[in-house]
Amino acid sequence: MNPSTPHIGLFIPCYVDQFYPNVAIATLELLEKLGCKVSYPLEQTCCGQPMANAGYERDTVGTSRHFLEVFGGFDYIVAPSGSCVLHVKEHFPPIPSMEKTQSEVHNRIFELTEFVTDILKINRMEGTFPHRVGYHASCHGQRGLRLASSSEMHISPFNKAKKLLENLEGLEWVELSRTDECCGFGGTFSVTEEALSIQMGKDRLEDHQEKQVEILTGGDMSCIMHLQGIASRQGSPMKFMHVAEILNQAIQ
Amino acid sequence: MSHPQAAAEFLKDQAKAKWHDETLWFVRDKRDRISKTIPEWEDLRNLASEIKDHTLSRLDFYLEEFEKNALKNGIQVHWAKDAEEHNRIVLGILQKKDCKAIVKSKSILTEECHLNPYLEKNGVEVVDTDLGERIVQFLHQPPSHIVLPAIHLKKGEISELFHEKLHTEKGNEDPTYLTQAARIHLREKFLQARVAITGVNFGVAETGEFVVCTNEGNADMGVHLAHVHIACMGIEKLIPRRSDLGVFLRLLARSATGQPVTNYNSHFRSPSPGKEIHVILVDNGRTAQLAREKFRNSLKCIRCGACMNTCPIYRRSGGYSYGSTVPGPIGSILSPGLDMKKHSTLPFASTLCGSCSDVCPVKINIHEQLYEWRQEITKTHGELGKSLSMKVASGIFKSPLAYKISGSLMRSALKNLPKSLIYHPINSWGKGRNLPETPELSFKEWYKRNRS
Amino acid sequence: MSSREAILNSIRGIHRDLKPLPDVPSFGIKSDLVKDFTTSLIGNKAEVMDSSAFEFWLKSSGMNRVFSAIPEYKSYSTVTLPKDPHDLENLELAILEGQFGVAENGAIWLDDNQLPHRAMPFITEHLVLIVPKGHLVENMHQAYQKIGKDHAGFGLFIAGPSKTADIEQSLVIGAHGAKSLRVVLV
Numbered sequence: 061m062n063p064s065t066p067h068i069g070l071f072i073p074c075y076v077d078q079f080y081p082n083v084a085i086a087t088l089e090l091l092e093k094l095g096c097k098v099s100y101p102l103e104q105t106c107c108g109q110p111m112a113n114a115g116y117e118r119d120t121v122g123t124s125r126h127f128l129e130v131f132g133g134f135d136y137i138v139a140p141s142g143s144c145v146l147h148v149k150e151h152f153p154p155i156p157s158m159e160k161t162q163s164e165v166h167n168r169i170f171e172l173t174e175f176v177t178d179i180l181k182i183n184r185m186e187g188t189f190p191h192r193v194g195y196h197a198s199c200h201g202q203r204g205l206r207l208a209s210s211s212e213m214h215i216s217p218f219n220k221a222k223k224l225l226e227n228l229e230g231l232e233w234v235e236l237s238r239t240d241e242c243c244g245f246g247g248t249f250s251v252t253e254e255a256l257s258i259q260m261g262k263d264r265l266e267d268h269q270e271k272q273v274e275i276l277t278g279g280d281m282s283c284i285m286h287l288q289g290i291a292s293r294q295g296s297p298m299k300f301m302h303v304a305e306i307l308n309q310a311i312q
Numbered sequence: 313m314s315h316p317q318a319a320a321e322f323l324k325d326q327a328k329a330k331w332h333d334e335t336l337w338f339v340r341d342k343r344d345r346i347s348k349t350i351p352e353w354e355d356l357r358n359l360a361s362e363i364k365d366h367t368l369s370r371l372d373f374y375l376e377e378f379e380k381n382a383l384k385n386g387i388q389v390h391w392a393k394d395a396e397e398h399n400r401i402v403l404g405i406l407q408k409k410d411c412k413a414i415v416k417s418k419s420i421l422t423e424e425c426h427l428n429p430y431l432e433k434n435g436v437e438v439v440d441t442d443l444g445e446r447i448v449q450f451l452h453q454p455p456s457h458i459v460l461p462a463i464h465l466k467k468g469e470i471s472e473l474f475h476e477k478l479h480t481e482k483g484n485e486d487p488t489y490l491t492q493a494a495r496i497h498l499r500e501k502f503l504q505a506r507v508a509i510t511g512v513n514f515g516v517a518e519t520g521e522f523v524v525c526t527n528e529g530n531a532d533m534g535v536h537l538a539h540v541h542i543a544c545m546g547i548e549k550l551i552p553r554r555s556d557l558g559v560f561l562r563l564l565a566r567s568a569t570g571q572p573v574t575n576y577n578s579h580f581r582s583p584s585p586g587k588e589i590h591v592i593l594v595d596n597g598r599t600a601q602l603a604r605e606k607f608r609n610s611l612k613c614i615r616c617g618a619c620m621n622t623c624p625i626y627r628r629s630g631g632y633s634y635g636s637t638v639p640g641p642i643g644s645i646l647s648p649g650l651d652m653k654k655h656s657t658l659p660f661a662s663t664l665c666g667s668c669s670d671v672c673p674v675k676i677n678i679h680e681q682l683y684e685w686r687q688e689i690t691k692t693h694g695e696l697g698k699s700l701s702m703k704v705a706s707g708i709f710k711s712p713l714a715y716k717i718s719g720s721l722m723r724s725a726l727k728n729l730p731k732s733l734i735y736h737p738i739n740s741w742g743k744g745r746n747l748p749e750t751p752e753l754s755f756k757e758w759y760k761r762n763r764s
Numbered sequence: 765m766s767s768r769e770a771i772l773n774s775i776r777g778i779h780r781d782l783k784p785l786p787d788v789p790s791f792g793i794k795s796d797l798v799k800d801f802t803t804s805l806i807g808n809k810a811e812v813m814d815s816s817a818f819e820f821w822l823k824s825s826g827m828n829r830v831f832s833a834i835p836e837y838k839s840y841s842t843v844t845l846p847k848d849p850h851d852l853e854n855l856e857l858a859i860l861e862g863q864f865g866v867a868e869n870g871a872i873w874l875d876d877n878q879l880p881h882r883a884m885p886f887i888t889e890h891l892v893l894i895v896p897k898g899h900l901v902e903n904m905h906q907a908y909q910k911i912g913k914d915h916a917g918f919g920l921f922i923a924g925p926s927k928t929a930d931i932e933q934s935l936v937i938g939a940h941g942a943k944s945l946r947v948v949l950v
Binding site: 335338339351352355359362368369370371372375376385391392393397441442443444447460461462463465466467470487488490491492494495498499502503519527528529530532533536547552555556557558559561569571572573574576577578579580581582583584595599602603 | 766767768770771772774775776778780781782783784785786788791793804807808849850853866868869870871881882883885886887903904905907908909911913915916917918919920921922923924925926927928929930931932933934936938939940941942
Binding site: 072076077078079080081082084085088100102112113114115116117118151199200202203204210211212213214215238240241242244245246247248249250251252253254255256258259260261263285286288289290292293 | 315316319320323329333337344347348350351353354622624625628629660661662663664665666667669670671683686687688689690740741743744745746747748750751753754755756757758759760763764
């Protein structure tokens with residue numbers, strides 16, 4: 061590998077590390093297949109989002125400082141999660157004496173699909189994935205990082221994940237009735253507003269089920285964990301995969 | 313009742329909850345479609361936002377300007393610090409005119425001030441003339457939505473109500489028939505009222521005029537037949553120039569109901585000869601909100617209700633679940649400023665999905681303010697347990713070793729605990745959802761074996 | 765201290781940076797004004813017709829209590845203008861002039877100069893507005909340029925008949941005001 065190849069720090073959200081190692085492996089392998097030099101710093105922990113969204117951003121100074129110390133030296137930081145990336149960018153409290161690192165990390169951290177399309181400048185993936193796929197746009201990726209145009213706004217439509225998936229041979233992209241409605245996960249919302257959370261999840265699933273989606277995919281495992289949890293309780297045969305898993309499998 | 317309890321209650325009637333969601337989604341969809349027929353839609357949102365930002369940055373100047381011009385036009389201007397003073401001013405005008413019955417068109421401000429019960433206690437009959445508001449008034453309920461006050465009711469319920477109150481045919485649920493009955497009933501009230509109250513959509517500083525928008529024509533029916541028109545206006549309703557109305561009238565109805573403009577848009581500048589117009593400028597917490605820098609721009613709201621129609625929570629929990637005068641996302645950032653303790657669960661009644669901010673015609677960063685309110689609320693009203701568990705979690709994530717131990721403990725616990733415990737009803741996650749299967753290795757463990 | 769002073773003082777006491785007031789462009793795109801205006805009005809549940817169709821309708825309408833503020837149609841007036849607008853209670857048809865119309869939304873501007881009583885377009889059962897074809901603008905920005913600094917005590921945009929959707933979102937025409945709006949383009 062060319063020594064000038066940028067060095068990517070792989071940021072794996074804590075729950076992905078613990079529950080979805082295959083998503084992390086797929087992300088790593090995919091980036092490697094695309095010619096990237098990737099390292100996973102072993103000292104990483106959680107970005108602090110659950111605390112901050114629950115109203116305790118002020119208690120995340122230590123967590124944020126740790127994150128900056130771990131990832132500060134990389135050329136890019138990439139994560140298979142729009143939500144955690146958004147948190148690092150928008151909701152880290154100001155960390156005293158690390159202002160420079162903080163602003164560098166803010167500009168160098170990317171969600172996986174936006175890294176591939178915007179930094180690696182790959183707009184088309186060659187590969188095969190003969191399945192009927194429904195895409196769940198996670199809100200933090202969609203409206204927070206603007207990974208796709210939101211249906212509320214009058215702007216030219218775009219979707220970075222779709223760009224990477226739509227050319228895979230055999231992949232049928234399913235258009236939903238409500239293209240970007242929230243699934244109801246919402247972190248602690250999923251337990252503090254349990255009834256609403258479940259209802260929203262059921263409604264979101266129904267949209268995919270009505271359109272005979274075979275595999276539901278998305279860029280955030282948190283939303284998928286919630287939707288899969290409901291589907292599995294229903295005994296639904298629907299399968300769930302992270303976008304990284306589809307891409308990594310498709311471009312063998 | 314907290315928001316989660318009220319929402320769970322609302323969702324018990326699954327069929328009605330689904331209907332509520334779909335009806336409001338239909339309104340949002342209409343809004344989406346019409347907004348996309350305007351090429352400059354996003355420019356208009358930017359302009360509206362900037363005009364309101366500017367106005368708030370010079371609010372004292374524009375208030376004086378508005379007052380000066382309104383007085384010049386023969387409008388009487390009153391100032392009210394709070395709801396109580398507002399209500400007293402209204403009653404004072406009524407008493408001077410020896411008036412015992414009034415008609416009132418839609419005004420969220422008078423709801424916020426609880427004007428109706430105050431006037432009724434003082435012997436004044438108040439008739440809300442907007443059809444939806446009249447319906448909820450008959451039921452002694454507040455509006456459940458700021459634009460669609462009776463959206464929580466099915467026509468069968470309204471038919472029953474009208475049968476009792478207006479003696480319509482039993483079982484006749486035809487909306488045209490029911491509306492006609494209300495027309496006849498309210499026309500009599502319009503013809504008798506000597507004082508009419510309206511809200512204000514926009515106050516124009518440079519001309520001293522104010523604008524009231526309706527589709528039914530009820531505001532105008534009231535004020536043009538009455539001798540006295542009282543307009544109740546929050547101080548944030550100001551805009552600098554008449555030409556700014558072009559921006560706001562293009563956005564308001566399209567955002568609210570997906571129609572190109574409301575059917576009646578009345579500009580009041582001077583009373584008819586021999587008649588009176590009073591404007592009451594009301595603070596009631598607005599200057600306090602102006603002083604909160606992070607929440608200041610919530611005062612840009614033009615009350616279109618688009619954030620309610622788009623909100624996946626509002627659509628599935630109904631307006632009453634919020635327990636505040638203004639429900640939905642915008643209500644959840646306004647209400648804590650009025651009473652943080654009472655409304656402490658509202659900023660948490662959100663997934664922070666951000667749809668409200670993208671739909672807002674004046675670009676209020678609603679979901680970011682929800683996040684900021686959470687930070688404020690936990691400072692003073694954090695439940696101890698929640699606060700403590702967050703501190704523990706924070707301690708874990710600060711230290712890689714502690715994180716590693718707790719992570720593998722968590723995984724082995726999930727694997728070995730009996731299902732009955734994980735899915736115990738008190739475990740909110742497991743009530744309606746299965747947990748993910750627990751893998752043998754965490755990614756970190758895999759990475760150490762395979763890459764380092 | 766009066767409430768006025770209290771409110772103004774508390775605002776003055778809040779540190780705020782002055783934010784600029786933007787200029788509002790007029791955003792016009794060349795369009796077929798008559799066609800767009802007509803389409804908008806029909807969308808708002810109004811009817812649009814020319815003067816001969818209108819006269820034909822008027823003759824056959826069977827309306828007994830008619831008031832026209834427009835000289836051309838004075839002969840159809842059966843009601844003399846009362847002093848008190850309450851006496852318009854049974855008015856069936858009012859024929860008024862609109863100053864100009866807005867193509868993007870069908871709104872028609874009238875002010876005190878066109879209104880014998882401010883209540884008239886509301887209390888009448890049916891409303892007719894006569895609008896000259898040459899008096900159309902594209903959008904609301906141009907509309908306010910046209911209104912300019914005019915000083916009328918009352919002015920309004922009417923865009924359709926009185927309507928409501930407060931019962932289960934079902935559209936019903938004829939809530940409190942005029943049950944129909946006919947716009948005659950001349």
